[in-house]
Amino acid sequence: MFVLAFFLLLLLFLLSGYGILHLFRLRLKTAYTITLSLLLGVALASFLPFLLQLLYIQLTAFTIFGSLVLAAVLLNIPVWLSVRKEGFAAFRRSLFPRRFQILSYEIPFLMILGFMVFVSIWRCYYLPPTSRDALSGPEAIAEIAVREHTLINSFFNVDLWSTNNQFKSPFLISLQLIFKLAGFPFGQIWLSIVFVSFTVFLYNALREKCHPLIAGVLMLIFFMTPEMYAYTFMILYDYSNMVYMFLGLYFLFRYFSAGGRTAEGQSSEMGARGLHLAEARVGPSAGDSPGDNRTANFYFAGLLIGIATYIRSETLALALLFLPPILLAQRREKLSLKKAALANILFFLPSLAGYYLTTQLYLKHYLPVHYDVGGLVNDHLTNLSPLFQRYSDIFTRLLTGEFAIHLWGYIFYLTAALFVAEALFVRRFNRDARNWLYALAALYLGLGALGWLLPMMNLNETTKRAMFKMLPVAILYLANNELLLRLSRAITRWENTPWSLGSGGGSPGKPVLAARTVLTKSGKTVAVGGTQANTRKVVPAAGRGKRKK
Amino acid sequence: MKGFLLTLVAFAAIFIVLNAGYYGDWFQSKPAQYWTDFLKEKDDTLDQVGIMKQRYGVIYTICLKVKDIAAKKKVAHPVILFEPNSYYRDSLHIYATFHAPEPAVFYYYTGLEGVWTNSPNVNKANFLLRISKKGVSLDEIKNPQQLQQILNTYKKYPPTL
Structure with missing residues (x-):
């Protein structure tokens, strides 16, 4: 029975998330469409019980599942209209623009990642929530809400002196409530949906940038971060916050990339045989309208960062750190002041709403126990030494040293080593690498500043978990590291070069007839030599005209 | 190849x-x-409570026992007073094995109200949960004087997580 309930919920998430995604008119490849739809569906589901609570509607199975169904139906009206207009065949083509392909050397990575995903899902399903922060707040509230049909329940009559977890975002409570009502006694399994969706998205994002072999290694290193892996089956806010924040940055950087190198990756299956790496990266995708997609990327990024803020309110401060590069991009685009201001208001609106609804409206006007967020702010702001101490502590205790290795494995060491190598040997960073490096620096500075502003945000717990956000950012920087890109190109070139006697391979009895694809200095790929029969034709995707320099 | x-x-x-x-x-x-x-x-036949007992350990089992005893005593509104964790740590040296749950977590486990020695509602306590190396007991607090005596005993042990 619960399997059926799970698949029905999954379907609802997929449909409602797709409805939201469709509003942005982003043309994405199938893996992105499905994973983003699920993630948006989970985010919406986490908001609906909270919204019902704000409207003083009882939280029963009928009202909650009814609202989920209603949201899925309403959000899919534009989809339905578009299918009617363009025809079902066109709609199906837009969903599945290219054939799904897995290469043989991806299989070992998929096996080991699949193993770790399976173990995580099992623990999510089988074991009850364990973290103290969940048990002394959201999990308890959700459990009682199942019986009392309200988030503002008898839990608040208990002595809550030792905890402030009851004041945290309703994100967790709502999702726990939905899954408990669906028959999962421990809830939690929504976290596996977030985990799997994000994993698939990230792997595809990496595969788009580098050779699948490199993407596989990077993905494995990302998985082998002990602390973060634990939070793929321990419900709390930080893993989900990391996911939505990262996705926000991903689409923001797409926007910065001015219509090129699209996530609308019809173009960019890096592993696809015969498709050259450099070529696959360049130029807008076939049939894209770069201008439209670019703006959509921007607002979609705003929505995703808004969701991250809804999950953890202090994300708003981190989001603001991305205003300077946004302004710079708008200046480059010669956007008028009025238009830029309007665009930025719309960009930050979801974040402001996520912040206001959870920390102002709900805490101050709904909960019976009040929480003065203002009272938590450091009142010695002129004393900057704790700020520098915090930066120093983050570096010496959380980023380097034995404890850091136990938390994150070697991911930050690898990032630092390849950063230094790139600086020394390449002496320049490409635009994407610069963007991700900026994000890393902004997160480091922002988290340090938050720890100084809010002394409650302790180093070993809150800051540590907030640093999850740096992990996928570091991985994306690595995927854009020029040295790894060169290695990727070298592997692809070698892979695309047929065996020949000269290159030490091939069948001795057969003459070498195959063409070689060669990367020219201008970044184009040309086929050289060979006969018609054996030449692998490398066709640039339509619209890939210019290579950005 | x-x-x-x-x-x-x-x-x-x-x-x-x-x-x-x-x-x-x-x-x-x-x-x-x-x-x-x-x-x-995957082959376990444990029910939900069994899994929780396994996962949360001895503290959860103690909390369920408290719930059973309170139900048997048929007290209308049992409020359980917990000894401070610093007492377990500094005096009994059993903190590694036993600790008192937070009232919030105790409520999640049992649906019963619990208080710490510094709780604003401590005067409502009508049971004391004692944990020692010898075992666990749930003692009834019969009057405010007895409660005050108990609180004085633990005065030098501030409640901690």
Whole structure:
């Protein structure tokens, strides 16, 4: 029975998330469409019980599942209209623009990642929530809400002196409530949906940038971060916050990339045989309208960062750190002041709403126990030494040293080593690498500043978990590291070069007839030599005209 | 052939990463151990409470026992007073094994109200949960004087997590 309930919920998430995604008119490849739809569906589901609570509607199975169904139906009206207009065949083509392909050397990575995903899902399903922060707040509230049909329940009559977890975002409570009502006694399994969706998205994002072999290694290193892996089956806010924040940055950087190198990756299956790496990266995708997609990327990024803020309110401060590069991009685009201001208001609106609804409206006007967020702010702001101490502590205790290795494995060491190598040997960073490096620096500075502003945000717990956000950012920087890109190109070139006697391979009895694809200095790929029969034709995707320099 | 060679490289890369320094220790003690756990758990016939007992350990079992005893005593509104954790740590030295749950967590476990010695509602306490090396007992608090006496006993032990 619960399997059926799970698949029905999954379907609802997929449909409602797709409805939201469709509003942005982003043309994405199938893996992105499905994973983003699920993630948006989970985010919406986490908001609906909270919204019902704000409207003083009882939280029963009928009202909650009814609202989920209603949201899925309403959000899919534009989809339905578009299918009617363009025809079902066109709609199906837009969903599945290219054939799904897995290469043989991806299989070992998929096996080991699949193993770790399976173990995580099992623990999510089988074991009850364990973290103290969940048990002394959201999990308890959700459990009682199942019986009392309200988030503002008898839990608040208990002595809550030792905890402030009851004041945290309703994100967790709502999702726990939905899954408990669906028959999962421990809830939690929504976290596996977030985990799997994000994993698939990230792997595809990496595969788009580098050779699948490199993407596989990077993905494995990302998985082998002990602390973060634990939070793929321990419900709390930080893993989900990391996911939505990262996705926000991903689409923001797409926007910065001015219509090129699209996530609308019809173009960019890096592993696809015969498709050259450099070529696959360049130029807008076939049939894209770069201008439209670019703006959509921007607002979609705003929505995703808004969701991250809804999950953890202090994300708003981190989001603001991305205003300077946004302004710079708008200046480059010669956007008028009025238009830029309007665009930025719309960009930050979801974040402001996520912040206001959870920390102002709900805490101050709904909960019976009040929480003065203002009272938590450091009142010695002129004393900057704790700020520098915090930066120093983050570096010496959380980023380097034995404890850091136990938390994150070697991911930050690898990032630092390849950063230094790139600086020394390449002496320049490409635009994407610069963007991700900026994000890393902004997160480091922002988290340090938050720890100084809010002394409650302790180093070993809150800051540590907030640093999850740096992990996928570091991985994306690595995927854009020029040295790894060169290695990727070298592997692809070698892979695309047929065996020949000269290159030490091939069948001795057969003459070498195959063409070689060669990367020219201008970044184009040309086929050289060979006969018609054996030449692998490398066709640039339509619209890939210019290579950005 | 090249695909095959790259597959071998992929296996080698995975082997290297899984055995590199701390990764090796962690992989064995966590994901690999979780797999071993899974092989046992998949055949378990434990119900929800059984799984929770296994996961939350002895404290959860104690809390359920408290709930049972309180139900048997038929007290309309039992409020359980917990000894401070600093008392377990500094005086009895049993904190590694036993600790008093937070009132919020106790409510989640049992649906009963619990208080710490510094709680604003401490005067409502009508039971005291005592944990020692010898065992666990739930003593009734019969009057405010007795409660005050108990609180004085624990005065030098501030409540902590």
